[in-house]
Amino acid sequence: MDSFDLFEVAGAQLRLSSHAVLLHGFALPDVGELVPAIADIEAASPLRHMVTPGGLPMSVMSTSCGMLGWVTDQRGYRYTSVDPETRKPWPVMPEAFASLAIRAAAEAGFPGFEPDACLINHYAPGARMSLHQDKDEQDFAAPIVSVSLGMSATFLFGGLERSDRVARVPLHHGDVVVWGGADRLRYHGIMSLKDAPHPLLGSERINLTFRKAG
Ligand code: SIN
Numbered sequence: 001m002d003s004f005d006l007f008e009v010a011g012a013q014l015r016l017s018s019h020a021v022l023l024h025g026f027a028l029p030d031v032g033e034l035v036p037a038i039a040d041i042e043a044a045s046p047l048r049h050m051v052t053p054g055g056l057p058m059s060v061m062s063t064s065c066g067m068l069g070w071v072t073d074q075r076g077y078r079y080t081s082v083d084p085e086t087r088k089p090w091p092v093m094p095e096a097f098a099s100l101a102i103r104a105a106a107e108a109g110f111p112g113f114e115p116d117a118c119l120i121n122h123y124a125p126g127a128r129m130s131l132h133q134d135k136d137e138q139d140f141a142a143p144i145v146s147v148s149l150g151m152s153a154t155f156l157f158g159g160l161e162r163s164d165r166v167a168r169v170p171l172h173h174g175d176v177v178v179w180g181g182a183d184r185l186r187y188h189g190i191m192s193l194k195d196a197p198h199p200l201l202g203s204e205r206i207n208l209t210f211r212k213a214g
């Protein structure tokens, strides 16, 4: 895998591309509100290993909150308004989640973000997310806002073709990555997680991915 140089901008930001930025520690002030809210969501719509259309269980465990939740099973990838496990609407997106996502999007140059879906992924050591595009949303005008909590991970940020060169970007607790515009359909993923326990969350990484899906 090739890698390419990234450029530090304004201290707390790392520009990954023309319309993609890593906001170092942007979510840190919100962690105290986010963590208990995540537990409440997972009490209502439990974490599960979803299955890819090819029939393979994902290594991450997932759930969602918001008007829409992203699901995958043998029928394919899609958004639903009802959790197929509980047969109830997905838990409401907490105000603290939406507020963080909207502020991060604006900071990255995408004012007026209206997230209606938040996918929550839990990574144990060894879990990974292979290169993919986020393309199940109705339109691609809105950015993706991705919040990292707990153990550090290596984010893979590629191009518009799967075979394009891929940057390896360390993501730490409280980091937020935003990509949209010309970069909205870039391939991305997460390398297999190393076990380096985090003081607050132990041997776990949690990722919140905000989208305007509907
Ligand atoms: C994803 O692309 O769905 C997850 C990215 C991450 O875990 O940071």
Ligand code: FE2
Pocket (backbone or CB within 6 Å): 132, 133, 134, 188
């Ligand atoms: Fe993604």
